Amino acid sequence: MGLASEHVTRKRPLSSEIRGEQSSIFDLARGRLSILSTFFIVIYIVVAARVIDLSVVQGALMKVQEASPIEQVATQSRARGQIYDRNDVLLATTLKTKSLFVDSSIIENPQAVLTELNKVIPNLPQKKTLAALSSGNRFDWIARDLTPEQQKAILMIGEPALGFQEESRRVYPQGHLASHLIGYTDVDGVGLSGLERSYNVALKKGDKPLKTTLDIRLQHAMNKELAATMEEFRAKSATGIIMNVKSGEILAGGSLPYFDSNNINAANDDQRFNRMTLGVYEMGSIFKIFSTAALLNEGSEMGRMFDARKPLRSGRFSIRDYHAEKRIMSVPEVFMHSSNIGSALMGKDLGADKMQAYYRNLGLLNKPEFSIQEIGNPLIPGTWRDINTLTGSYGHGIAVSPLQLAAAVATSVSDGTYVRPYLVEDIQKNETDVRVFTQDTVDKMRLLLRLNALEGTGKNALVAGYEIGGKTGTAEKPNPSGGYDHDKKISSFVSIFPAKDPQYLVLVLVDEPIGHPGKGSYGYATGGWVAAPAAKRIVERMVRILGIKPFATEENSDFVEPILKYIEGNDKLAHAN
């Protein structure tokens, strides 16, 4: 009983004790479980939030900000941008190549490796290569830009010290064509000249290809004719430009001798020199276009007469005519017979200030803007004297680049607003461009140029059916010891067609041609005999390439017919006097 009661009495407290222990254990476990659950829940929430963040929030943002996987590939493998001509002909591209290096710390027999390499890579510099193979350095270049065949042959040597690194190489599929304008890069792909230099940043981004205004077919036609002219007249160099008169687009341009951009190291300085934009020359009589246009623009009549009967004296200088007519001539006759005396008198009438203003607006006195950076500064008199006004009117005493000349001629025959030449369509003709001549002056200049081609010094440039207009230029080259060298000439011709509303301009400039009695030049080395026939041949090729059909001039009487009659009458009158 006592035990039972004791048991009973002990049981209760024990039970409550046990229950109390259980309760505290359960409470502890529950607390722990709650903490653990909370921990897991927090972790899951964090993970879920991160998943949502990565997949939804950032995913949407990345879609917007980043390119698609395909574009990413393109970005990763983005090489220097390509250059195309106006017809999507590839002018410059970048191809991946392999370059060979050596880890000479593990090479055993350098001489044997060199012997094997010589069989694969011709013209390997022996001493330098052997030094690289024997230096013990972990890295030395052996050869850059290997062909896949060369790479395969080197792998077949089985030399573990030789390794390849992927590089890229600039390739110019058109070779020497337009090489002065396209330019070239160094081995690290940095543009060093031409468009490669001017558009280096854009090309390096590789976002989009660079489309130029060039037409490589015309470039070839022009180069071929310039080369033939150079050969025929044993000239020192030749330069040519084909330009769209209306827009200022350069369709072809460059100079001979040329170089191949693929092998720039083989080119000498003379070949690398861009005579079209960097060379400046006294252009001679082509400048009569500008002095005549300026005079007409100032309100002068075409019938205004100039006395060219005897040389014009100014101080110790005497101005003579190359094709001396020795008579009083009207403006068209001065232009047609390319009278230096008549043009000098025009310049005198115009005055120094006005002449400079016109020449400045024509871009002849300033360095022009262009798509490439190799631009020559025009050479103009430090102090403009009276004699400079006289000589400047027929293109002496001022030296400009062929590019400047082409732009100024285009301005004189397009709509009178300065025509800005360009190679890439990021330079647009803007509203701020200066109006130099009125439409009336432009119309007169078109007629004078047509007249000169028909009856004056430009007959050799005529292409039947295409209404050629043009002007010759023959300038003696300055002598380094002073004065001019009578035996060294710059012969040039600028051709426009169709003269009634010119679309195209062809400029040919030949440096130091030598006249010869054969082949129809009769020993002359003037613009009319040297550059005009070349311009004619270029136009002949050009119209066929571009599919320009001849104009039916037989049905429509030539638009200079009335002025011809006028000159004929004036001629008779002059001779009668």
Place this chain on the structure above:
Amino acid sequence: MKHLFCLSVWIFTFIIGGGLFWTSNEVQNAESERRALSSNISGHKERFAVLSAEWHYLNNPAYLDELAGLAFNDETDSSERVTVLADSSHLPKMEGLILPARKPEIPAHVKESVKKDAPVIVAAAKNVQPLMKATARAVPRKSQSDFSMVLASWTR
């Protein structure tokens, strides 16, 4: 209730864990596939660039001219030759014919000196016209009057 809660936590854990594993696997597969595609595209781009460069090199006008010169052993693109070739479809059969040479029709305003230098076009029949004539395009007479004001100022 406690068991249910515990069980659901475990099930939730397994589901989330399994889901994450599956997602990770899918991402890895997709990444691998993307890399393969990228490599493929890159290779194709490279091959395309090489082929394009080769194509344009082989179609370089200077090179084509050289090839044409080798094939025809003559200047193929001089204006005279182009004119004759363009007219050849109009020519009668050549056998037994001795073709007379004649000069192309040149506009009246072009002087004699120019006419002398003009290309000689070989033609056999009277109805054969030189290319200039055949493709001649009429110019609207409108432009003739554009210069009337200019001309008026000269004849004063």
